[in-house]
Amino acid sequence: MSCLYSDNTITTVETNSRDEPFFLIGSGGSLEGNLPFSGSFLKTNRTTPMGSMGYKTNINKRISLTERYLKISDSNWFKEAYRNRAIGESITIE
Amino acid sequence: MAWLEQSDEPLTLGSVIDGINWGFETNPLSIVLSNPCDIENEKASFILFGALLPAYSILTSSLDYTNLTNNWSKSDVLTNSKIRKISAYFEKYIHNKDISRYFFIDPSPVLIAPFFFVDFQLLLSEPEEIKNKVMVLAKLPSPHREKMIFHFSSYISRVGVERFNNERTGEIIEELSYPFQFPTT
Numbered sequence: 001m002s003c004l005y006s007d008n009t010i011t012t013v014e015t016n017s018r019d020e021p022f023f024l025i026g027s028g029g030s031l032e033g034n035l036p037f038s039g040s041f042l043k044t045n046r047t048t049p050m051g052s053m054g055y056k057t058n059i060n061k062r063i064s065l066t067e068r069y070l071k072i073s074d075s076n077w078f079k080e081a082y083r084n085r086a087i088g089e090s091i092t093i094e
Numbered sequence: 095m096a097w098l099e100q101s102d103e104p105l106t107l108g109s110v111i112d113g114i115n116w117g118f119e120t121n122p123l124s125i126v127l128s129n130p131c132d133i134e135n136e137k138a139s140f141i142l143f144g145a146l147l148p149a150y151s152i153l154t155s156s157l158d159y160t161n162l163t164n165n166w167s168k169s170d171v172l173t174n175s176k177i178r179k180i181s182a183y184f185e186k187y188i189h190n191k192d193i194s195r196y197f198f199i200d201p202s203p204v205l206i207a208p209f210f211f212v213d214f215q216l217l218l219s220e221p222e223e224i225k226n227k228v229m230v231l232a233k234l235p236s237p238h239r240e241k242m243i244f245h246f247s248s249y250i251s252r253v254g255v256e257r258f259n260n261e262r263t264g265e266i267i268e269e270l271s272y273p274f275q276f277p278t279t
Contacts, residue, residue: 065207071120073151073208078118082147086157087194 097200101233108239113228145216
């Protein structure tokens with residue numbers, strides 16, 4: 001366990017090798033119901049409904065991006081703009 | 095589904111950018127929607143950006159999702175029927191099957207962030223000097239970037255037209271349903 005957020009909701013797990021991926025996992029708490037990072041889990045797939053795998057380069061930038069999108073989802077402008085809207089008219093092409 | 099790749103190239107169509115001020119307390123990343131030829135040949139006075147927003151939050155706060163999951167309990171394991179319904183709802187978006195307000199992008203493996211939607215209603219145009227002030231984090235590779243811009247142009251050029259009334263629509267559906275029979279009233 002290498003990084004714990006201030007709200008204790010997201011932790012990163014790093015592997016020993018530089019080339020191996022690490023995994024973003026969640027531990028519930030305030031995130032539950034807001035984003036797919038909830039519950040206790042550690043997945044080995046590249047992308048799962050509960051977490052995404054990344055690579056160790058630029059690890060800090062990538063973690064901050066995730067944190068940013070948690071804030072966007074919970075921000076007033078986002079909630080006001082998207083809550084209970086119809087997804088909208090669409091054109092089926094397939 | 096469209097996904098991101100690493101990019102060492104200058105800013106162009108499909109570049110994922112950090113550093114655009116959208117005027118929100120927390121600014122999203124941005125994706126370039128301007129024509130690449132205009133940018134490369136310095137014919138772009140302004141560069142058009144679309145906001146990259148968390149797809150999960152948009153999809154699960156929508157009226158469609160609320161209606162779909164209205165009586166579902168969060169503590170229950172989904173039945174096969176419910177899995178089919180929720181998969182159909184999500185797959186329409188994650189594969190970008192329809193041209194709609196949103197274009198789905200998987201940020202992995204380049205970025206660790208929730209899945210993105212480009213929101214074709216949340217746009218910003220900045221003077222072209224902005225390209226020297228922002229950071230290119232990744233790119234949407236071809237042909238996905240071309241598909242995205244096709245969706246964008248089709249979305250903003252939709253035309254509302256009059257539809258058949260319900261009675262005529264029913265008649266057409268019944269005729270097209272042959273040899274299956276509709277109940278007689």
